[in-house]
Amino acid sequence: MESHVISGLERIVGPDGIVRDDGELLTYETDGLVKLRSKPGVAVLPTSAEQVQRVVRLCHEHKVPFVARGQGTGLSGGALPHPDGVLIVMTRMNRILDVDIPNRRITVEPGVMNLDVSKAVAAAGYYYAPDPSSQVICSIGGNLAENSGGAHCLKYGFTVHHVLGVEAVLPDGELVHLGGPALDAPGLDLLGVLVGSEGTLAVVTKVVLNLLRKPAAVETLLAAFDSTEAAGNAVSGIIGAGIIPAAVEMMDRVTIEAAEAAVHPNFPKTEAILIVELDGAEADVSALFTRVEEVCNEARASEIQIARTAEQRARFWQGRKAAFAAMGRVSPSYYVQDGVIPRTRLPEVLGRIRDLSERSGLKIGNVFHAGDGNLHPLVCYDERIAGQADLAQEVASEILTYCLDADGSITGEHGVGADKAEHLPKMFSESDLDTMQLVRCAFDPGYICNPGKVFPTPRLCGEVPGPYRRHPAEAAGLAERV
Amino acid sequence: MPVATTTALLDRLAAQAGPGAAVRAGGDDDAVDGVQPRLVAAPGTGEGVAATLAWASSEGLSVRVSGGGTKQQWGAPGGTVDLLLSTAALCGVVEHRHGDLTATVEAGAPLRTVDAVLGAHGQRLSWDPPWPEQATIGGIVATNDSGPRRHGHGAPRDSIIGVTMARMDGRVAKAGGIVVKNVAGYDLARLLTGSFGCLGVILTATFKLTPAPPASRTVQATVDSLEDAASVAADLAASSLTPTAIEVAWGPARLLARFESVEASVAQQADAACAIVGARGASVVLAGEQERAAWERHAAHWSPGGTLVKLSTVPAELFATLAWLRDRAAADGLEMAAAGRAGLGVVDVRLDGPPEAQAGLVGALRERLPAGRGSAVIRRGGPELRRRVDPWGPIGDGMRVMMAIKRQFDPAALLNPGRGPGGL
Structure with missing residues (x-):
């Protein structure tokens, strides 16, 4: 990177806001997807929107690519640095700016941790709904970039349903405000497309979130089954009964054993367990919870445990949320996939994954959000055995084709990032991708904002053919042509 | 505008719109705000729609899109329209x-x-x-x-x-x-x-x-003032009840809270909602035919005629804004009623009276609403009102990107020209 760019950056963020030492930069060479590594040209740690704006403007002027990074917990290489670019590390922008209980809103900087949002409003009886498993260590900015979900999004939706407004720096350094504490700000829903754009459209510097009232009642049960098919039937039965639980999670034998080894949740030793949680008004929960128990029994549950205390509920969830990390207890390495299928195709796809595991000789654990069909197959391998890492990669890719065969998606919540960009054309046609990139061209025609992510091939953003007509707003002198 | 005759264009259009398409010349019934399209097409397939748009692009014809035609007068009054593209035949x-x-x-x-x-x-x-x-x-x-x-x-x-x-x-x-x-x-x-x-x-x-839930109840509360309505709505929204709707209607003040779930739950929650209303109003629990009738009365707020302005504020500021509107409308000689989402801060204000007074009221309302904390958008209004005042109001600093997106998708500005948010 040219020295005048680096000195320009240092003038903006100060000497303690810039990292240029090769050894120190190694901290940032990967996110949660450790197989992809790339050391950034330089890293900056701004403390204000104004600093972010000046950094981005400098990048824009010198055509230097930049990548925004939060806590680096992403699982698709979305925050993988550009080797010749600037990594904008947002962790120092971590203040809660405003808590507005009467309006059920909270305004935060993007570096605030997900769980800290709920903690800040817990005493008032409120919480922030999206709860990715990494919520203790992942930040709101990253959640927004990935449109993060979590176990409870079956009922409450994803990040996009809970972000009301942002302040963001566009790739040319302009600061914009989209949405806000009031609903229905007039204009195109840029917020809707910005959330989940994986850091390719703007750098968010402030976020207004919606808060929910804590439910009056919560009931959680854990049901054991002799097969994943039987557990899947129970899920279909629950939904078929017109019940939308707050969460329905499934774990298979491999992941149950891993969780047991790691955090000892005392799960039944069986082929499949379901964790079903209902919440809401007390009368709803008590009536429907009985029905859920009946459905599990009809689906031949071998055992049903009901959480009688908050501690028991926490134990169920600890076992579930620790499942990824726990795989380290049963396998030297593993690769997490994030495909989605229509829930009714669950038995068929799980059968294919089982066959694939036998054929490849690699153990595959399954832990997933069963209510919404979001699979998290964990492909286990040992990188010390020659060729096994590559085999694991092939097996993981094969699973994505099963999801697409079932009319599903290659990613439900982890994002496409650098990891799955090559798979995107299997899901979308050239015309689909071209249309999506029209949006990219409007935000980032210079292609400097997190380049190389999401789309396998960038679209050229030249002048679009066709006669130009003066826009009414231009004619009225309200805006200039861009 | 190309010089081809309407008949010649119709032949070419029919070839593009594909099998099952209805194609004809525009008539008086197709006019919106007095603007009549030259051509009307209702393609029977998605491919027909796409081919029609490609053809319109190549001919330089502007296109207005219509479904059931219930919101054609929303947004800014458009300029000339060459082709009215109806989705009516895509109805499965x-x-x-x-x-x-x-x-x-x-x-x-x-x-x-x-x-x-x-x-x-x-x-x-x-x-x-x-x-x-x-x-x-x-x-x-x-x-x-x-x-x-x-x-x-x-x-x-x-x-x-x-x-x-x-x-x-x-x-x-x-x-x-x-x-x-x-x-x-x-x-x-x-x-x-x-x-x-x-x-x-x-x-x-x-x-x-x-x-679809098996049971439903609606609590209808009549309150004496907007202030009481505000405090009841706030308490309902802050409670741990799970209503599917909390509506306010004003003129006179009435709140409707709906519960939809299993029978035991809706009965219990409706009683709890009545307790929340307490002495601040007269509340009644409605079910069955009475409930249906109450919602039908509520929906009459959106019946044809009059101006509809969508007012959005943060929930806690909704009622103060409505009270201000009530006083200002009375002073300006305008009839005003309001109904909408009390828990979300989004209501439709209905105005009747001279367009210049309405325009003045909308302008003054917008001045009261800080950017990001509220907006007032004219959803439905006569062409005179919509010419006097921008139906959208200020869009904010995102407008530049919105225009860039419009240019990427529709560089010649032929599709629903001027009708998009902010006049896109």
Whole structure:
């Protein structure tokens, strides 16, 4: 990177806001997807929107690519640095700016941790709904970039349903405000497309979130089954009964054993367990919870445990949320996939994954959000055995084709990032991708904002053919042509 | 405008619009704000829509898109229109995957028809915008319109999971899919939702559905003042009850809170809601025919005639804003009524009276609303009012990107010209 760019950056963020030492930069060479590594040209740690704006403007002027990074917990290489670019590390922008209980809103900087949002409003009886498993260590900015979900999004939706407004720096350094504490700000829903754009459209510097009232009642049960098919039937039965639980999670034998080894949740030793949680008004929960128990029994549950205390509920969830990390207890390495299928195709796809595991000789654990069909197959391998890492990669890719065969998606919540960009054309046609990139061209025609992510091939953003007509707003002198 | 005769254009249009398409010259009934299109086409397939748009592009013809025609007077009055493209012939439910609680629907299908199909399996969209018999899925999505149940179930933007669209250059593109959880690629479905058709023509859309609840109750509370309505609404919203709707209607002040779930729950929650109202008003629990009638009376607020201004504020400031409006409207000699989402801070204000007074009121209202904390958008109004005052009001600093997106999707500004948000 040219020295005048680096000195320009240092003038903006100060000497303690810039990292240029090769050894120190190694901290940032990967996110949660450790197989992809790339050391950034330089890293900056701004403390204000104004600093972010000046950094981005400098990048824009010198055509230097930049990548925004939060806590680096992403699982698709979305925050993988550009080797010749600037990594904008947002962790120092971590203040809660405003808590507005009467309006059920909270305004935060993007570096605030997900769980800290709920903690800040817990005493008032409120919480922030999206709860990715990494919520203790992942930040709101990253959640927004990935449109993060979590176990409870079956009922409450994803990040996009809970972000009301942002302040963001566009790739040319302009600061914009989209949405806000009031609903229905007039204009195109840029917020809707910005959330989940994986850091390719703007750098968010402030976020207004919606808060929910804590439910009056919560009931959680854990049901054991002799097969994943039987557990899947129970899920279909629950939904078929017109019940939308707050969460329905499934774990298979491999992941149950891993969780047991790691955090000892005392799960039944069986082929499949379901964790079903209902919440809401007390009368709803008590009536429907009985029905859920009946459905599990009809689906031949071998055992049903009901959480009688908050501690028991926490134990169920600890076992579930620790499942990824726990795989380290049963396998030297593993690769997490994030495909989605229509829930009714669950038995068929799980059968294919089982066959694939036998054929490849690699153990595959399954832990997933069963209510919404979001699979998290964990492909286990040992990188010390020659060729096994590559085999694991092939097996993981094969699973994505099963999801697409079932009319599903290659990613439900982890994002496409650098990891799955090559798979995107299997899901979308050239015309689909071209249309999506029209949006990219409007935000980032210079292609400097997190380049190389999401789309396998960038679209050229030249002048679009066709006669130009003066826009009414231009004619009225309200805006200039861009 | 090309010099070809209408007859010659009709022949060429018919060739493009494809099999099953209805093609004709525009008539008086097709006019909006006195502007009559030269040509009208209702293609029977998505491919027909795409080919029609490509042809219109090549001929340089401007296109207005219409579904059930219930919101043609929303937004800014457009200029001349060459071709009225109707989605009326695209009116099927493509697939109802009831086991997955999702459905894919063609854009021209009226909401009431769709819900009837979904109801066969005890499911629904849970939307209740005005005019469900005529309003189509495409139009409701394109305007992100909603009704009382938005409180519990969200707006169309919250349940859309996939879309197929035709671009002005004739390319067909999709985004999202048929699964409820999906972050692959950009979320064009949300970008199109509320875009007033200015980026592309929606062909089909896919939604997550909700089970139709077995029981319903509505608590109707009549209160003496807007101040009482404000405190009751705030207490309801802050309670741990789970209403699917909290509506306010003013003139005189009335609140409606709806509970939809199993019988035991709705009965208990309705009683709890009455207790919350307490001495601040006279509350009654409605069920069955009485409940249906109460909601029908409420929906009459959106009946034809009069101006509708969508007022949005943060929830806690809604009632103070309404009180200010009431006083100002009285001083200006305007009739005013309001109804809408008390828990969300979004209501439709209905105005009747001289257009210049209405324009003055809308302008003054906008001055009261700080950027990001509120807006006042004219949804429906006579052409004179919409010429006197920008129907959208200030869009803010995102406008430049919105214009850049419009230019990318429709560089010649032929599609619904001027009708998009902010006049896109």
